[in-house]
Amino acid sequence: MFGLTGFSAIPNTMPNASRQPAVPGMECPDPAAWYSDDISKLSDQWIYNLSQVQVNELMDRVSVLERDGVEIKDISRELFPLPNVGPALEDVYHQLTEGRGFVLIRGLPVLEMSTWQAGAAFFGMGTYLGRPVSQNPMGHLLGHVKNLGKDYNDPMVRGYQTAAQMNFHSDQCDYVGLMCMHPAKSGGESLIASSITVYNEMQKRRPDLADALCKEFYFTKHGEVKDGEEPFYCMPIFAFHEGYLSIRAGGAHVRKAQLLEGVPKFTEIDIEALDMFQALAKELYMPMEFEVGDIQFLHNHVMLHTRTAFEDYEEHEKKRHLMRLWLTDPDGRPTLPGFRENISGIEIDGTVHSAPLDMLEGAGAD
Secondary structure (H helix, E strand, C coil): CCCCCCCCCCCCCCCCCCCCCCCCCCCCCCCCCCCHHHHHHCCCCCEEECCHHHHHHHHHHHHHHHHCCCCHHHCCCCCCCCCCCHHHHHHHHHHHHHCCCEEEEECCCHHHCCHHHHHHHHHHHHCCCCEECCCCCCCECCEEECCCCCCCCCCCCCHHHCCCCCCCECCCCCEEEEEEEECCCEECCEEEEEHHHHHHHHHHHCHHHHHHCCCEEEEECCCCCCCCCCCEEEEECEEEECCEEEECCCCHHHHHHCCCCCCCCCCHHHHHHHHHHHHHHHHHCEEECCCCCCEEEEECCCEEEEECCEECCCCHHHCCEEEEEEEECCCCCCCCCCCHHHHCCCCCCCCCCECCCCCCCCCCCC
């Protein structure tokens, strides 16, 4: 296991915090099935503020790694012992896997750190939750969300390369971490929603459409494939296994797959169900404003996320910049055979792992 469940610094006081087995055709009682009003009642209990002792510990560990010449991509939990921060990260793990599905960590002083130091601290903290996986064909284990001026409607383009507002989505991993290095000039607000609540609302309002999303759908790989590999993978939007419901967002990855050869066209009920999924996410979301140094961790099987469109600064060093981690956890939420294998990062022929400090560094753009 990547985490323990004995530390309780961030209490889960959600009104519907108990879990019961998830059954197709019925609403799903799950601690991650929250509404934005539920979160507002918690005040800021979902925010973990690092203490000065914890900040000092992180800075000290990073200094040791920097002195020893350790590359960020080679940082492991064993190389990053955190007796003070570790228990909090164990609780973060518990909140992701058995709680509300998201946590915000605040207080890392990235403005007082070099880019390498901030990236190393973020990467080291991530190793307490899962194993970092490649986020693109270049093998970037430390990724970057930054506008490259690309077209969000292009089937070969990922949304994080643009300044557009994206559909609500879930990333190709168990947990995603985002650390704010620079906010946008305006816009770029983080929006999150419980995908379990989206399912429950569909089950209440249109159970026929909820059932339609339990079949397999085609997801584009954005051209990021090995030789001889199909340009898509298949899995249900709503996947039930061993009493757990795991959800893959029916967003741009599914719609862009319609442009690929060999992918069957949507039926009318497919379109209606996918449209309702996105409409409910837009109805049920909670906004989350990032401060510099904030770290957001989300569980992709129970959470949806996106961001509003934004205006960037002209200067490259001022552009909106989030560092990103994709983390896999084979010991996490039980999933259908093949489900996790399709969402454990991006590997193509010749991929070599690295941890660039900017998305334009080294092997090119993400």
